[in-house]
Amino acid sequence: MWDMCHRIFLGSFVLIWIAGGPTHASSQLEFNPPSVVVKYGDPVSVLCSTSHPKPNGMGWEATIGGVSFQPDVSSVTWTVDKLEDWTIEPMCYISTVDGQSSKTLSVILYKTPDSVSISPLNHSGPMVEGTEYHLLCDIKNVAPLQNLVVKWYKGNESILNVTYSDLSIKSPGDVFPNLTITPSRDDDGAQYRCEAELDLGPEGPQPPPTVTSEPLNITVHSMPSNIQELEDTVIDVGSSTRLKCSSNGNPPPEFSWVFFRSPNVRVENKDAVIIENATGANIGNYTCVVKNYIGNVSKTARISVRGADPVCPIKLSTDSVVIKYGDEVSVSCINTASVEDMYWIIDSQHVNNTTWSVKSRLNWDTTARCTGIFLGIGNCHKPLNITVYKAPDSVSIFPLNHSGPMVERKEYHLLCDIKNVAPLQNLVVKWYKGDESILNVTYSDLSIKTPGDVFPNLTITPSRDDDGAHYRCEAELDLGPEGPQPPPTMTSEPLNITVHYKPHITSQLPERIPVFRGYPVELSCVAHGNPQPRIEWRYDTANHVTHAGGNLTVYEAGLYNCTATNAVETVFVVVVVILKEDYLPLIAGFVAVMVVVISVIFVFIYSIYYKNTKMGRYSLKDAKLASTPNGNVAQNGCRDIPLPMTKLSQPNINF
Incomplete structure (x- = not known):
């Protein structure tokens, strides 16, 4: 009996191991073609076949063109006349005596652009x-x-x-x-x-x-090219010379000269200066200025008249000024020697005063130099370095060609719109993410003094950790030690970004799970994403299931697909549920029956033993039914049946 129970238990264990053991039939599934690249809207057809000798059947699982389970076949074809599902992942599955397995077909659905065009950005x-x-x-x-x-x-x-x-x-x-x-x-x-x-x-x-x-x-x-021909020149008293200035630009530039005016100097065609009958008054610097709307270049040639090398004894109350546009400025010339005349040249205009003061707006490209005519020396000058600045009218930040939430791992461009700032060569644009400095942009290679707009941009590829991050840009005018401290700064309002990212299924769903007949199993599907994903269970509609939120109570075997979908992407997990028989009640019943049978056998054996060892032995041989004189009666149950008894000899009685 024990051996029978042992065999049943071992048999049950083998059945359970076969039903739940791992399978490797997927290695016997082959696609023809192995993978497909399909143009959007074109047809597609793929054959799934197996080399397994005895398949129970095959099928295709797909959002379109799926093929239900086909029994006793070794191949099945997935066909779509017009493929338009961008996220399709067809799965071929097979059932064999070893179990069920599947293989997913690689599908690339493509579409060429509707249009491709090129244009300058914000220009x-x-x-x-x-x-x-x-x-x-x-x-x-x-x-x-x-x-x-x-x-x-x-x-x-x-x-x-x-x-x-x-x-x-x-x-x-x-x-x-x-x-x-x-x-x-x-x-x-x-x-x-x-x-x-x-x-x-x-x-x-x-x-x-x-x-x-x-x-x-x-x-x-382009701004005017560098001036090449103009060079320092030494001439003799009474001689003549011609100073040539040439430069190219687009649009064509204008020419002007800055020098100490004297009667024997004249400008020829604006690009040349002619000195005739040179004297000591002609000693000095001759500057050619070439400019167009983009910028200007200049070059200065020193004219020396042989026999006298003058020293210019001019000092300024300050060698350079940094002034805010619209503010006042005042600078004085200080002479240290006998002077015939001293004045300022402001933008090539003669100002008869040793102190130059401006109480109204200064021009952006104003040039100023103090000029003196000294006895025995002639003309000399001292230039003043002028920087006129203006803080931006506004600084703002916004995404370029984008609105609404961003998608993680996608590249975006943030544009910093800085309006009406000068000078650009002193501008530093600083980018911040929260309180972290991430990029500085400078314009030191420019020489534009007038106000202008700039549009620096920052390329970002946000991750899900950047959801809610703050970006801002800051325009700072670094005007050097002579400028205001701290430097003038204007910061944009922060830009708060929202990052959308694909769902992530966080619940631990097994790939395979058994369900015993009559004992349902609950599958829980939980996913996180931004926006919050929608959970959907997909399964054979003929199966008996119960829904409770993201939980699914399963009563039958089959494929159960948990799909999490949001605006970014769809992800899914497939759970294979295997049906198993519960032999425990059968074994328990069998054990109970065996206990009853063993108990009956034990009682029967015990009763025989008791009669043989605890009661006297009697022989019924020659017994008569007639009443006996000695009154010996054998009792049967509770009824008295008079039976004649023959008393055995003493040795035949066993106790």
Whole structure:
């Protein structure tokens, strides 16, 4: 009996191990083709086959074109006439005597851009050499982004490739890669273009699908070139010389001269100065100024008249001034020698006063120098360094070509809009994330003194940890030790960003779980994301289940798909539920029956033993039914039946 129970227990254990043990049939599933690259809206067909000798059946699990379980087949085809599901992940599954397994088909659904165009960002008209610009490539409605390669060209020269391999967005979207250029005068008339290429691998179309923008022709305005010909000159008294000044720019520049005026000096065609019959009055500096609206260059030549080298004994009350636009300024000339005359030259204009005072607004490009005519020396001058500054009218920050929440791991550009600030070469733009300084932008390579607008930008790729982060930009005028301390600063209002990120299923759902007949199991699906994901269970509608929020009570075997969806992405986990029989009640009943049977056998054996050892032995041989004289009666139950008894001899009685 024990051996029988032992066999049943071992048999049950073997059945449970076979039903719940691991399977490796997925290695016997093959796709033809192994993976597919499909243009959006095109048909697709893939054969799933197995080399397993005895499959119970196969099927396809897919959001479209799914094939229900087909018994006793070794291949099944997934077919879609018009594939338009960007997130589809078809799964072929097989059932064998070893269990059930599946394999997911790699599907890349692609779409070429609706349009590709190139334009300057926040700019129109000619560009200025030495200034940073951003060319924007507007690529509309392309997918998948992780296979997109944006190629930038200058003429026929490839200058930059931009990829989005770190993204996992499958549905179509717009991208706005930009190219930063700092054109030179040699770039006037250059052509730029961008090209959107979908690199879909060896399975994709060859050559890769490509859409190219129309070329962008740029016009570059340049400040006047450096002056080359003007050089220091030594001449003899009474001789003549010609000072030549030449420079090129776009638009063509204007010429002017700054020098000590004397009767024997004249300007010829504005680009040359002629000195005739030189005297000691001609000793000094001759400065040619060439300028257009972009900037100016100047060069000074020293004219020496052989026989006298004058020393200029002029001092200024301050060698440089930093003044806020609209404020007053006052600077005095101080002579240290006998002087015939002393005055200021302000923007080439003669001011007969040793103290120069301005009580109204100063011009942005004002030049000032104190000039003296000294006995025995002639003319000399002392220039004053002037910096006129203006704090910005406003500083603001906003996302470039974007509104609403951002998506993690996607690249964005934050634009700092700084209005009407000067001078730009003293501007420092500081970017902050919270209280952390992350980038400083300077414009020290510029020489524009008049106020202007600048639009520095910051490229960010936010993560989910950046949700709620604060960004701000700060415009600071670093005017040196002569300027106000601390430096004039204006800060934007903070920009608070919201970051959306894909769902993450946090509940620990097993890949396989058994359910005993009559004993349901509860599956709990919990996911986090931004926005908060929607939880949905997908399963065979014929199965008996019970819903309670994100929990699913399962009574039957099958595939149960927990899907978490938000605006960013959809993720899912598949749980395989296996049905098992519960043999415990059967074993318990069998044990109970065996206990009863053993108890009956024990009582029977005990009763025989008791009769043989505890009662006298009697022989019924020759017994008669007639009443006996001695009255011996054997009792049967509680009824008296007179039976004649023959008393055995004493040795035959056992106690």
